[in-house]
Amino acid sequence: MLELDCRGLVCPSPVIELARRIGEVEIGGLVGVVATDAAARVDVPAWCRMTGQEYVGAESAEDGVPRYVVRRAV
Amino acid sequence: MSSTTTPGRGPEPLRRVYLDSASGEPLHPAARRALSAALDAAYADPRRLHHTGRAARLVLDNARAATAEALGVRPEEVSFTGSGTEAVHRGLLGLHRGAGRRGTSIVHSAVEHSAVLHAAEWAGAPTRSVAVDATGRLRLDDLDVTDAAVVACQAANHEVGTVQPVTEVAAAISDVPLFVDACASAGRLDLPDGWAAAAASAHKWGGPPGVGILVVRRGARWRDPFPDDERSGERESGFENVPAILAAASALQAVVAERATENARTHALVGWIRRVVGGLENVEVVGDPSDRLPHVVTFSCLYVDGEALVTELDRLGFDVASGSACTASSLEPSHVLAAMGALTHGNVRVSVGRETTDEDVERFLEVLPGAIERLRARL
Numbered sequence: 367m368l369e370l371d372c373r374g375l376v377c378p379s380p381v382i383e384l385a386r387r388i389g390e391v392e393i394g395g396l397v398g399v400v401a402t403d404a405a406a407r408v409d410v411p412a413w414c415r416m417t418g419q420e421y422v423g424a425e426s427a428e429d430g431v432p433r434y435v436v437r438r439a440v
Numbered sequence: 441m442s443s444t445t446t447p448g449r450g451p452e453p454l455r456r457v458y459l460d461s462a463s464g465e466p467l468h469p470a471a472r473r474a475l476s477a478a479l480d481a482a483y484a485d486p487r488r489l490h491h492t493g494r495a496a497r498l499v500l501d502n503a504r505a506a507t508a509e510a511l512g513v514r515p516e517e518v519s520f521t522g523s524g525t526e527a528v529h530r531g532l533l534g535l536h537r538g539a540g541r542r543g544t545s546i547v548h549s550a551v552e553h554s555a556v557l558h559a560a561e562w563a564g565a566p567t568r569s570v571a572v573d574a575t576g577r578l579r580l581d582d583l584d585v586t587d588a589a590v591v592a593c594q595a596a597n598h599e600v601g602t603v604q605p606v607t608e609v610a611a612a613i614s615d616v617p618l619f620v621d622a623c624a625s626a627g628r629l630d631l632p633d634g635w636a637a638a639a640a641s642a643h644k645w646g647g648p649p650g651v652g653i654l655v656v657r658r659g660a661r662w663r664d665p666f667p668d669d670e671r672s673g674e675r676e677s678g679f680e681n682v683p684a685i686l687a688a689a690s691a692l693q694a695v696v697a698e699r700a701t702e703n704a705r706t707h708a709l710v711g712w713i714r715r716v717v718g719g720l721e722n723v724e725v726v727g728d729p730s731d732r733l734p735h736v737v738t739f740s741c742l743y744v745d746g747e748a749l750v751t752e753l754d755r756l757g758f759d760v761a762s763g764s765a766c767t768a769s770s771l772e773p774s775h776v777l778a779a780m781g782a783l784t785h786g787n788v789r790v791s792v793g794r795e796t797t798d799e800d801v802e803r804f805l806e807v808l809p810g811a812i813e814r815l816r817a818r819l
Contacts, residue, residue: 377764377773378785382743382819405764405773405784412783416724416742 367396373431377405381413384436388419391438399434400427410434454757457800461644461793462598462624462736463761467691468646468794474690475648478683486682487671500682503689507653510692511631511640519654519675520685524623524641527652528555530675531637532592532619533665534656536563539589539617547585548592549578549604550779556592556621557775563665565589569779575728576602576780578609585613595632598624599763599776599789600727601710601736610634617660626653627695628703628734636660645695646794647688650681695794702794707734709792709801716805720812726782736791738763740777744786744815752811753788758804761789786812 368391372380380401388397399410407424414421414436422435458466467475482499484492501515508515521527536546546560550569560567571582576597585591591613596603603625610618610633617636627645631638637660642651654675656662662675669677695702711729714737718725722742741749746764753760763774764787773784792801 378743378745378819381785385743408773408778408781408784412724412740412781413742415781416722416783 367398367435369398369400369433372399372401372403372406374402377403377409379403380406381409384410384413385417388436388438393438393440395438396422397436397438398427399436400431401434402431406434407432410436456757456759457796457804458759459790459792459796459800459804460759460761461796462733462789462791464643464649465646465793466795467648467687468694470694471647471687471691475683475687478686482682482686485679496682499686500680503682503686506689506693510689510696511626511653511655513631513655514658517655517657519656519673520680520688521652521654521676522650522678522681524639524644524652525555527639527641527654528553528621528623529559530654530665531621531639531656531662532556532559532590533563534662534675535590535617535619535637535660536565537665538661538663540661543585543587543589543616545587546590546592547583547588549594551576551578551597551599551776552592552594553598553621553623554775556594556619560592572779574780574782576600576726576776577728578604580605580608580612583609583612585616588613588616590617590619592619592621594624595620595622595638596625596629596733597727597776598736599774600738600780600782601732602728603629603731603733606632607634624736625733627692628699631655637662642684642688642691645692647691648684651684651688653688698794703734706792706794706796709796709798710735710737710790712801713737713790713805717808720809723786723812724783726777726780735793736789738777738787738789740783741786741788741812742783743819744812745819746785746787748815749786749788749811752815753807756807756811758807761791763787763789 411421418440420437420439482496484496486497545566547568620635620638623641626640638655640653643649664674725739746762777784
């Protein structure tokens with residue numbers, strides 16, 4: 367999984383980072399967005415819906431910060 | 441000797457376009473006339489027995505009767521508060537307090553105004569949030585009223601405009617009392633049926649700010665949640681702003697009289713905005729496209745900071761609101777957009793009013809795509 371460290375970034379930066387870097391994984395590959403910004407919880411799944419990517423779910427990074435996992439579908 | 445001066449031809453002044461009627465509608469001309477007359481005639485304490493006090497009482501009673509008629513309720517059911525927020529607090533908390541042993545919980549839609557959510561939290565009672573669908577409409581299949589003292593369901597959503605299924609909610613909850621926050625819709629839309637208490641706010645229909653309306657149905661089990669005020673009835677407190685109340689009532693009457701044509705006009709303006717904005721790349725228009733408030737539309741733009749977009753549009757002469765909270769990472773984004781699963785960043789709410797023209801909307805739609813592109817290029 368490609369992990370994007372977006373700790374400390376405010377919206378819309380985590381989603382911009384995700385859009386910029388999703389192409390680095392193959393179709394079917396995973397990208398994890400680790401973000402402290404409260405908006406990412408809603409905006410990562412919304413971005414997936416709007417751009418045809420697959421939202422897998424949320425988990426916790428080692429330091430407890432949420433990691434939002436996306437599977438590249440297109 | 442007289443002289444004439446020729447003003448220099450400076451840059452064309454920026455003509456501002458106000459597109460935030462959902463936050464506050466400009467004062468209706470009918471309200472201005474009533475306010476001006478009442479400021480001179482209705483300053484006395486309406487509870488005094490002397491002539492001038494009785495004159496103020498007459499003005500207050502007339503305003504109450506006019507408000508009741510325009511809202512389709514009885515005059516004795518109408519109370520005036522200091523704001524829509526206060527009407528929400530009194531309405532919801534009074535039903536909760538009046539429930540007795542019927543139940544303890546406050547059940548509310550996930551997209552209620554923060555005034556409802558904060559009042560529910562303040563009550564110290566268990567609360568339960570009812571999910572909404574992607575348009576922001578309450579999901580009846582998620583409505584569980586076990587141990588409910590009161591259910592709160594807004595008439596229409598203040599951010600995205602979606603009309604709520606209030607009548608269906610009332611039927612589903614049977615004898616549990618229903619509180620309806622009608623602040624976003626009152627004046628423009630009829631009050632729905634089936635509630636025990638409802639709240640409205642005058643400045644949203646072109647009345648002055650500082651006037652809220654609390655309607656408590658005859659027979660509803662409502663108990664004052666706040667300290668007694670010996671000078672007034674239990675549903676009100678303090679010395680009412682009688683001139684502002686008369687102005688609010690006058691605006692309401694005028695707006696109800698005009699609304700058949702005004703609602704069709706603003707509904708079409710918003711439909712136009714929805715069509716054009718919906719065609720922009722990576723922009724999502726949210727809320728129900730047809731069963732909605734006539735004058736409100738919200739959309740979210742990917743890869744844009746909503747507050748920066750508000751500032752950019754402000755620079756170009758357009759006043760709009762935003763539900764985004766990107767500037768401070770500590771702030772929560774709009775709970776309405778979050779509950780709908782809608783993008784919370786890059787969010788803008790546009791609302792039109794009786795002074796908004798076709799040309800205003802046309803100019804807004806001309807500048808919006810460039811504003812979005814400039815902000816995207818900056819990031």
